[in-house]
């Protein structure tokens with residue numbers, strides 16, 4: 001007991017409040033081996049693929065992992081932004097979102113709120129992101145999976161990764177999780193503004209397609225709310241833009257395998273629109289917080305070609321919100337609400353009474369009581 005002051009006890013320091021941002025993850029390089037390393041845990045997750053295990057593992061190991069990475073290497077290669085892991089658009093934008101949110105919280109709330117980024121699959125993993133917060137003495141944090149529309153296969157899997165890490169903790173942190181923010185007014189406002197700005201700069205198409213990542217239809221019939229959340233985001237966006245009926249629609253992209261997925265399928269809708277006389281179209285993907293393979297390669301490159309081949313004249317992809325200030329503002333507002341009661345009220349830095357109050361607060365947050373420090 002007498003040498004207890006030399007023990008490195010985490011509860012000696014003032015506690016901090018943090019934010020954990022989560023996204024899917026992405027390969028570290030546009031190479032078959034890096035893509036295989038990424039796909040293996042991703043496609044082995046029971047939240048992502050719910051097929052009977054022996055059947056799915058046979059398909060995964062016999063047909064997908066040996067062949068798909070090579071095909072995807074070309075696709076990733078076409079959108080990679082710079083050498084190294086930050087070359088993946090998803091990683092590039094996620095890092096900027098992390099830094100942008102940290103700056104927003106400091107500016108608007110007057111506090112240093114550490115923000116860490118963790119990926120459900122690949123690096124930086126959720127374990128290291130939580131460790132990063134803990135190293136700054138964060139003992140309570142808000143978890144924000146960057147999927148505006150919750151699905152078990154995306155946000156659910158991300159939260160699983162958090163809870164798996166916490167299972168190993170002796171001293172559980174306080175955790176608040178954000179489930180879905182598909183109808184967050186600031187998010188709808190940011191999306192609407194980005195569309196208006198795009199129209200003002202590049203012209204307005206005859207039709208606006210809102211394309212969301214699909215999921216197997218059966219997940220919806222078993223109770224996944226994702227389909228309805230996508231429809232609600234789309235309706236709110238159409239209302240905000242006062243879009244006439246018939247001038248916009250919703251579709252679902254990126255399906256894999258033979259079972260039915262949420263419909264209508266984007267890859268079928270786009271040429272159909274061209275054949276039905278739509279000459280110019282805009283596409284936005286309001287389910288993707290950051291641009292990635294599925295938006296930049298699948299939609300902006302491949303579906304553009306399909307549209308033009310089917311008789312369309314102009315196809316414009318409207319980028320994801322990425323680290324756009326309006327997006328950071330929407331995420332900041334969302335996170336701030338969930339931080340409620342965890343931060344002392346913001347004070348102006350030159351207010352000396354506030355400085356004293358802050359010092360008292362810090363003292364009160366020193367949770368280490370004196371028992372171990374008493375002389376034996």
Ligand SMILES: C=CC1=C(C)c2cc3[nH]c(cc4nc(cc5[nH]c(cc1n2)c(C)c5CCC(=O)O)C(CCC(=O)O)=C4C)c(C)c3C=C
Pocket residue numbers: 024025026027043048049068072088090147151153154213214215216226254256287288291292293294
């Ligand atoms: C096989 C099942 C899949 C389900 C279910 C699924 C749901 C889902 N995915 C996203 C977001 C993203 N998916 C991305 C890539 C991607 N998705 C799947 C499979 C499923 N996704 C695969 C196999 C891949 C890899 C690429 C490919 O093989 O086509 C990405 C992009 C990652 C990147 O590196 O850029 C995102 C983002 C959501 C939101 C979602 C459920 C709602």
Ligand SMILES: [Fe+2]
Pocket residue numbers: 213254
């Ligand atoms: Fe996906």
Ligand SMILES: [Fe+2]
Pocket residue numbers: 228
């Ligand atoms: Fe519903």
